[in-house]
Amino acid sequence: MTEKYGLADSLFDTPEANIDIVFIHGLGGDRVKTWTWEGHDRVQFWPKDLLPEACPTARILSFGYNAEFAHFYPLFGPKFISEQLTIDDHSIALLQSLIGLRGKTKTSDRPIIFVSHSLGGLVCANALSRHHGTDLASTSLVEKTVGVVFLGTPFEGSSKAKWAGRALKILDWISTTHKQDVKDLEERSAKLMSINDAFQKFLKTRDRSETRQFVQVACFFEQYAMYKAGKKIGTVVPKESACLPGIDPQSIQANHVDMCKFEDEDREGYKSISQMLRQWISDLDKRLKGPTEDSQKYSVVMSDVDFNDRIDNNREVVMGHAYSTVADGFRITGNSTSTTYHDINPNDFSQVER
Secondary structure, eight states, X not given: OOOSSBOOSOSBOXXXXXXXXXXXOOTTOOTTGGGEEEOSSOEEEHHHHTXXXXXXXXXXXXXXXXXXXGGTSOSSSOSSOOSOOHHHHHHHHHHHHHHHHHHHTTOTTSOEEEEEETTHHHHHHHHXXXXXXXXXXXXXXXXXXXXXXXXXXOOOTTOHHHHHHHHHHHHHHXXXXXXXXXXXXXXXXXXXXXXXXXXXXXXXXXXXXXXXXXXXXXXXXXXXXXXXXXXXXXXXXXXXXXXXXXXXXXXXXXXXXXXXXXXXXXXXXXXXXXXXXXXXXXXXXXXXXXXXXXXXXXXXXXXXXXXXXXXXXXXXXXXXBEEEXXXXXXXXXXXXXXXXXXXXXXXXXOOOBO
C-alpha cells in the first residue's frame, strides 16, 4: 500500500462482496498504523488480516488523510476562525474517494459501514451530516450508509471547554508542541462541537424516516489511561464523552491509542466489533432479501401485529384477536387464561375473537 491519503487499494475484496466497510483513522494516525498491533516478531493489521473471515461478503477499505493536530485545531490565525476548517476538506475527500471508487467498480448501490477512531469519527460524522447542496452523488452515498462504529470519538455536548481539554490530552500524546503555544482552544473547538450537534440531528432524521434505512450506531470507550514517557496523560475520551444519547456504551480494555489494535481474534475488543459488524450485515441481508419461504410457512396475526415466523417458548403474551394460517397453529401449554382459538384455512382469513 503505497498511497498515504485516500482509499488506495482495497484491504479485501471478493466477487461476492455486497457491502463496503470503510476504516477512518484519527488524529496522529494513518490508514495502517492506527489499526496495527505490533509485537516483537510480528504485526497484525486486523482489518486486512482478521476481519475478512468475520465479514466475507464485505469489501474492506481504509481511508487516509492528513491527521496533523493543526488540521483539527489550527495553531495560527485569528481567534474567531472560519467555520470552514480543514476537517471539512477531509470529510469531502472521504466522500469523493468513495464516490470515485464505487463508480469505477459499478458498486454505487452498495450499503456502507464506517469504522472510525478518535477524531476520525468526527470526520465521518461531518461527512454524513453536513449539507451537500446540489451534490447528488454525495447525498446518494450518505443515503447508502447503514452503520457507524465509533471508537473513542469525543461527543462532548455543548461545552467548548471540554473539547479544549480533550485537545490538550491528544496534543500531549501525539505532538511535541508546547501547550502554551496553542491559543484559544475553546474557540477553536466550536466547529467540532457543531459537528456533534449536526450528527445527532442526522441520526434522528434517519430514524424517523419511512423511506430511508436507519443508521446502526455503536460507541466504544477506552478503559485505561494513557502514559507517555512515564507521564500519565489520563483517559483521553472517557465513557461519558464517547457515547451518543440513546446508544449503550461498550468498553474496550485498552487505552485510547491501543483500543483499535488487536493482537488476534481472541481479543475481546476485536470480538465485540467483528461480531457486531457481522450481525449488522446479516440483518441487512435479511431485510434486502425479504421474507424467506420458511418464514412465510408460519404466519400469526395478533390484532395489528403480523408475525411471519414460529412462536416458540412464549411467556405471558396477551392478544385480542388472533388467527393462524397453518393446521394446529395454536397450541397453548402451561398455565393460561381461558381462550377461544381456532385454526384457519390459509385461504380463509376471517378473524376469530378470543
